Amino acid sequence: MRGTNIGRLTVLGQQILSGLATGSLYALTAIAVVVVFRNTRTINLAQGDFAMIGAFLGVVFLKDWGLNYYATIALVVACCMLLGIIVERFVMRPIADSDWLTLFTATLGVYYILHGLAGWIWGRDTKAFPVTFDPTPVDIMGAVISKGHLFNVAWALAIGIAIYIFLKHTRQGIAMRAVTDDPDTAQLMGIPVRRIVMLTWALAGLLAGFVGVLIAPILYVSPQMMDDVLVKGYVAAVFGGLYSIPGAVLGALMIGVAENLAGGYLGSHFKTATAFAMIVVLLAFRPQGLIGIQKRREI
Amino acid sequence: MAMLKTTTGAADGERLAPAARRQAVKRLQATFRRHDLLLYMAFFAICIIVPMLPFFKGWMASQASLVIIYIVAAIGISILTGYTGLVSVGHGGFLAVGAYTSALLTKYFAVDLAVGLVAGAIMSAFIGFLLGAIFLRLSGAFMAIGTLGFAFFVGTVVNNVPIFEGRDGISLSANYFFGSKIGDFGFYYVSLGVLALTTLFTYAIVNSGVGRAFMALRDSEKAAEASGVNRVNYRIIAFTISAAITGLAGVLNAHIVNYISAEVYGDIWYSVDILVAAIVGGSAMLAGPYIGGIFVVMVPFFFETLADFSSILKGVVLILVLMFAPAGVAELLGRPLRRYRERQVMEAAGKSFSKAPSAGAGTTSEAAR
Numbered sequence: 001m002r003g004t005n006i007g008r009l010t011v012l013g014q015q016i017l018s019g020l021a022t023g024s025l026y027a028l029t030a031i032a033v034v035v036v037f038r039n040t041r042t043i044n045l046a047q048g049d050f051a052m053i054g055a056f057l058g059v060v061f062l063k064d065w066g067l068n069y070y071a072t073i074a075l076v077v078a079c080c081m082l083l084g085i086i087v088e089r090f091v092m093r094p095i096a097d098s099d100w101l102t103l104f105t106a107t108l109g110v111y112y113i114l115h116g117l118a119g120w121i122w123g124r125d126t127k128a129f130p131v132t133f134d135p136t137p138v139d140i141m142g143a144v145i146s147k148g149h150l151f152n153v154a155w156a157l158a159i160g161i162a163i164y165i166f167l168k169h170t171r172q173g174i175a176m177r178a179v180t181d182d183p184d185t186a187q188l189m190g191i192p193v194r195r196i197v198m199l200t201w202a203l204a205g206l207l208a209g210f211v212g213v214l215i216a217p218i219l220y221v222s223p224q225m226m227d228d229v230l231v232k233g234y235v236a237a238v239f240g241g242l243y244s245i246p247g248a249v250l251g252a253l254m255i256g257v258a259e260n261l262a263g264g265y266l267g268s269h270f271k272t273a274t275a276f277a278m279i280v281v282l283l284a285f286r287p288q289g290l291i292g293i294q295k296r297r298e299i
Numbered sequence: 300m301a302m303l304k305t306t307t308g309a310a311d312g313e314r315l316a317p318a319a320r321r322q323a324v325k326r327l328q329a330t331f332r333r334h335d336l337l338l339y340m341a342f343f344a345i346c347i348i349v350p351m352l353p354f355f356k357g358w359m360a361s362q363a364s365l366v367i368i369y370i371v372a373a374i375g376i377s378i379l380t381g382y383t384g385l386v387s388v389g390h391g392g393f394l395a396v397g398a399y400t401s402a403l404l405t406k407y408f409a410v411d412l413a414v415g416l417v418a419g420a421i422m423s424a425f426i427g428f429l430l431g432a433i434f435l436r437l438s439g440a441f442m443a444i445g446t447l448g449f450a451f452f453v454g455t456v457v458n459n460v461p462i463f464e465g466r467d468g469i470s471l472s473a474n475y476f477f478g479s480k481i482g483d484f485g486f487y488y489v490s491l492g493v494l495a496l497t498t499l500f501t502y503a504i505v506n507s508g509v510g511r512a513f514m515a516l517r518d519s520e521k522a523a524e525a526s527g528v529n530r531v532n533y534r535i536i537a538f539t540i541s542a543a544i545t546g547l548a549g550v551l552n553a554h555i556v557n558y559i560s561a562e563v564y565g566d567i568w569y570s571v572d573i574l575v576a577a578i579v580g581g582s583a584m585l586a587g588p589y590i591g592g593i594f595v596v597m598v599p600f601f602f603e604t605l606a607d608f609s610s611i612l613k614g615v616v617l618i619l620v621l622m623f624a625p626a627g628v629a630e631l632l633g634r635p636l637r638r639y640r641e642r643q644v645m646e647a648a649g650k651s652f653s654k655a656p657s658a659g660a661g662t663t664s665e666a667a668r
Contacts, residue, residue, distance in 0.1 A: 030367055040489030043440045075591045094622055103384055105578050105619050108571060119607035227567060231451050234444045242440060273459070276452035284433045 012142030015264045016257050023256020024156035026214050029233030030240075030248035031163065032207040037242050038180045039200040042092065042103040048230030054080045054212025054298065055221045056122050062130040069131055077209035080127025088198050096197075103279055118223040126225075129216035152214050159210055160249065163203075167245075172199060180243075187235035188262035226273065235279040254278075303560055317495070323647040331640055332484075340496070346491055349647060350484055357483040361555065364483075367490040368551045370592030371497050373576035379587045380555030380574070381582030382505060383537040384517030385438070389446030390607060392453035392544045397549025399457060400558050403467045412489065412554060413478045419544045419550035427542020431535040438520070447567065454565035468560025471553070490551050495545055504540065546613020575613065579620050590628050612646030 022277040029047060036044045053059045054076045062071040091106055134148040167173040179196045187193045211229070219225045232255050239254070242248020263271035314641050376390045400422040401415030410418070434445050457463040476489055504510050512533045512583055515523035515615050524530050553559045563569070580591025594616070602609035626633040 032457075037440065043443055049315060091618055093358055095625075098621070098625060101380075102621050103623055104386070105574070108575065109614040109617035109621070111571070111618065112575075112610050114614075116607040116610030116612075116614065119610065120605075124607075176489070224566075229453075231447060232568075235448060238441065238444055271457075273452060273455040276455065277450045279445065279448040280433060280452070283437055283441060283448075284435075 008155070011145055013266070014145065015260050017140070017143050017145045019257035019260030020253055021145065021153050021252035021256070022260065023155050025211055026229065026232045026236050026256055027086060027249045027252035028156055028159060028207045028211045028233070029229060030236035030252045031160070031236040032204040033200075033233050033244055034240060034242060034245055034248045035176075035200055036204045037237070038090065039176065039183075040096070040197055041100045042107060043234075043235040044102065044204060046087065046110035047204060047208060047233065048226030049111055049118075050080050050083055050208030051212035051215065051229075052118060052221075052223060052226045053083060053114055054209040055216040055225065056118055058213045059122075059127055059221055073210070076213050077206055080209030080212065085198055088201035091093055092201070093194070093197075106211075112114055115223050122221075122223075124223060126220040129221055131215035131217055133270060144164045148217065155210065155214055156230075159207070162197040163207075163245075172196070176200060178255050220287040223271040233274045235282075236276050238282065239277060268297070301341065301662065316327075320648050321598035324644055327640075327644055327647050333407075343491070343495055347488075350487060359484040360487040362596070364487045364490045364555055365594045366592050367487075367494045368555065368592075369573070369596050370546050370578050370588050371490075371494055371551070372545050372573045373580065373582075373595075374497050374501055374590050375541050375543075375548060376573050376577045377504070377588050378501065378504070378544065379515070379537050379541040379580040380577055381587070382510060382517060382586070383534070385534065386443045386574075387446040387448035387541070387570075388443045388446070388476065388574060389453075389547050389570050391564070391571075392446075392450040393423045393427060393545040394549035394552060394569050395453045395457060395564040396542075397546030398553035398559050398564065399463055399549075400546070401550040402471060402553045404461070405471050405554075406469055411478065412474045412481070412550075412586070415554065415611045416493065416547060416550050420546045423541035423546020423549065425538045426537060427546075430542070431538025434538075435531060435534065447570070450567050450570045454567070458565045460562040460646055463561065464563045466565075468558055469540075470563065471557040473558075474554050474557070478635040486551075486555060490555075493547055493551065501544075505585070509533070509536065519606070520638050530627075542638060574618055579617060581629035584627065584629045584633070586633065587627045588630040589653045590632075594628075615616035 001059050032047050033044060036042055036047070057079050058072055058076050061067045062069070067075065071148070087107075087110055089223055092103065095102055095106055095197060100268055132147065136147040137144045138150055139149055163196065165173075167177060175186070176199065178189065178191055181191055181201075183193055187197075187219045214225075215225075215229065219229075234254070236255055237251035239251020240249075258278060259271045259274040262274040263290045346363075346561045349355060350363070372390065372394060375393070376387055378389075379385050379387050399420035401410075401412075401419040404415055405412075430446075430449055434442060437445050449514055457464050463469075474486060476485060479485075481489065505513075512523070512528045515526065515528050516530060516533055520530060543618040576587055576591030578591070580589065581587030595613070598613055598616075599606065599609045602612065620628060636647050
């Protein structure tokens with residue numbers, strides 16, 4: 001009797017741990033969604049596709065070019081940043097003064113284009129990512145988590161800390177937050193708003209690059225691989241009211257854990273529905289986000 | 300509008316002359332409305348006659364039906380997005396609700412297509428009502444994400460709940476409309492009928508007090524509420540109507556190929572395509588969804604062998620439209636006609652009557668955004 005109880009607890013711990021692992025990848029997507037939204041009023045529907053392109057590039061670099069894993073990550077991240085900058089410069093900047101619906105729809109156009117490009121170049125079939133997900137179990141205080149998951153968590157944590165330091169302590173990061181608070185005042189203070197906006201998109205590309213490479217071994221690579229992840233990233237971003245990065249991260253981790261628990265205890269059918277049930281409940285009762293940040297400058 | 304004119308006229312102190320001008324402007328606008336009506340009637344006459352010509356094959360009728368389905372769905376979303384200013388990225392969800400309602404009824408009770416249409420619309424309207432009530436406090440970007448979540452939710456449900464038969468899909472027998480079996484052509488005419496009724500209904504709504512309340516909410520929620528527009532009620536009404544119309548499109552979409560599966564409805568592509576149709580065409584104009592629907596269906600049709608290329612092309616066109624004709628292609632194409640009409644209205648109103656042009660323009664064109 002006692003043994004089974006302990007067994008149950010361990011299973012619960014494992015469910016939570018692997019939920020946190022998936023959640024940390026949602027968190028990276030959610031951070032990108034929040035950063036782009038608060039600096040440019042744009043809900044970036046192409047965020048997932050940046051990562052998708054990154055995953056495909058990862059396959060190319062690893063398989064065809066024979067690069068090693070870390071060189072691939074660096075190259076993929078650089079390419080995704082470039083992609084973000086290109087999108088900003090040639091799509092978003094010409095319509096930067098439009099209402100948010102126009103901005104949003106433009107990213108929808110980018111979504112179409114990237115989906116089409118990926119399908120055209122690499123085909124619609126799913127591809128296996130050359131680096132396989134490492135299922136070797138690692139024991140953490142009784143709960144077992146796979147090495148691959150642990151690896152992803154470590155990466156996500158490192159990136160999260162790097163972004164925190166960047167936003168809090170570097171000139172560019174502080175300028176970025178100034179643009180978030182009030183673009184006009186930031187402009188008057190001599191902050192090059194345009195360049196900061198471009199940097200914002202580059203940051204979104206950077207996060208997407210990491211997500212693409214880290215998630216590819218779990219998901220298989222295909223043009224629509226990221227659709228699901230992206231929506232969970234949005235849901236997580238809404239947890240922070242689309243403004244708060246800590247709120248978004250918290251939301252992402254909660255979604256990861258909740259859907260894993262639902263999958264474990266209610267059946268795998270319920271796994272995907274959990275995030276959407278959460279968003280409906282959240283939006284119905286606390287539209288301003290879980291972390292009660294008021295939507296600023298909204299008329 | 301009329302109130303505004305009367306007050307300015309009274310302020311000018313010339314009561315008779317402005318009254319006559321107002322009469323002239325009203326007559327002119329009535330003429331324009333008549334012309335518009337004639338144009339639509341001519342369009343539908345052509346749509347009725349063309350399939351009777353000898354060169355017209357069954358597959359063309361199916362393709363045309365598909366275009367009509369998208370037009371109807373885009374009209375549905377335009378009520379919400381174009382006229383009420385609430386963006387939905389989840390209308391594929393309503394399409395699925397309509398489609399599955401009718402498909403299940405047909406499978407288990409062998410109902411008529413007419414019954415399926417009514418049931419699909421009612422079911423979809425009900426879900427739309429619920430969603431409108433749930434998302435009462437949302438606006439802008441939050442609404443977009445919420446509706447996107449709804450579409451995914453519907454996709455998950457049809458994928459996993461056994462009665463919807465997931466990816467195996469539901470196969471349906473032939474379509475019966477009021478008891479008689481219909482083929483490709485019959486289906487086309489049914490779709491055309493649905494489109495005509497939807498268009499008429501939308502026209503009536505947009506030009507009624509309800510439509511004006513929608514547009515007031517779109518232009519400024521606070522000002523509308525201050526003028527006594529009940530935001531809650533009208534938002535729910537907009538959601539319900541919009542969902543019902545898109546549900547109709549969903550029913551047609553299920554019966555056009557007599558097969559539905561979660562393979563297509565579990566995705567967000569329908570939602571995205573419907574939104575793109577409304578935005579490319581122009582979501583705040585009656586003619587917008589027509590152009591958008593044709594665009595969204597015909598681009599993949601012409602590049603059938605190059606599905607990915609058509610996706611790229613759609614994206615590029617969408618971005619170009621946003622850059623150069625943000626109010627939609629219909630607005631761009633209709634601009635010369637509207638300019639001409641505005642000039643006429645201005646002349647009829649007289650040059651000293653400086654308030655007239657903008658007021659007149661507002662009533663002749665629904666494209667004010």
